[in-house]
Amino acid sequence: MRSLMTLVFGLSFMLLSQHATADQREFETAAQQQLYYELINELRCPKCQNQTIADSDAPLAKDLRDRSYDMVMAGQSKQQVIDFMVARYGDFVHYQPPMQWSTSILWLAPLLAIGLGIVVITFMVRSQKQQPVTLSAQEQARLKQLQQGADDDS
Amino acid sequence: MSKTTRLLVLFIPLALFLGMTLFLLRGLFSDPTELSSALVGKPVPAFELPDIYDTDTMHTEAVLQGQPMLLNVWATWCPTCRAEHEYLNKLAAEGVPIVGLNYKDDSREKAVNWLNTLGDPYQLNLYDELGKVALEFGVYGAPETFIIDAQGRVVYRHVGDVNERVWEAKLRPLFECLQQGAQPCEV
Incomplete structure (x- = not known):
């Protein structure tokens, strides 16, 4: 029992640390970093229905994170990145729906x-x-x- | 409260229940994974991609103009693409113009090999190694099939395989409407 617990703890720790290292990115400023994390936690993965692109391991989510990163590093504003995604993937891609009928x-x-x-x-x-x-x-x-x-x- | 108002009030929960039932019943028959394209009604995005057979030949969005056609997003890692391939061959033999967009395939050799062994229904095939052009199209999986009109505008996007049922019920009527040049054409 005890060894099982150790195994479970060990494995979950490995998963955690892996998750943290999977998406290491370099930023020039703290503002860029904050904007990037704000974006990937607000954009929804079109492939996986109910996960943000930060949460999802889908290859498409990675592509969208990459694109968000590139756009943030190119100095684009939050709204510009969101508009870019919505223009291609529809309102579905943003977790804050616009007010419409x-x-x-x-x-x-x-x-x-x-x-x-x-x-x-x-x-x-x-x-x-x-x-x-x-x-x-x-x-x-x-x-x-x-x-x-x-x-x-x- | 008079007797009639009392009766009416008693029926409120039943009415609410029926309303909810109708609302939720619709949900049973809708597929939440099927998203309508944000590009419908808009011109196809500008791009430049190499040909899958010869990476020195570059194609632009101009190849999607001139006549109504299908743009089929596919890859060798996608089992459903394998399932629909036979049907695409059949459509091509019937004279339906299809342009392929090879989406983030494992390798170009694999894709070319697939076309050589299973047949090539495509007029030409765009090789999108990194999926950057597919992202411009709002592609979120494979296979996806866009119907594009003669002016190069996206008219419809179908998610999932193209088969006899889908083609006859949805895509063919739309496609033939576009070929006749009648406006507007809707699903």
């Missing part, structure tokens, strides 16, 4: 859900308040007595 549900759905919740709660509170009060025979008699008393006073 077909994507509006992403912004509207939470608002609708909150709105619906408020409506439901209002209804429930109202219906609770409007519950008719039923009086027992004793209470009815007392009520009558009070009303008569009030009439006499006026």
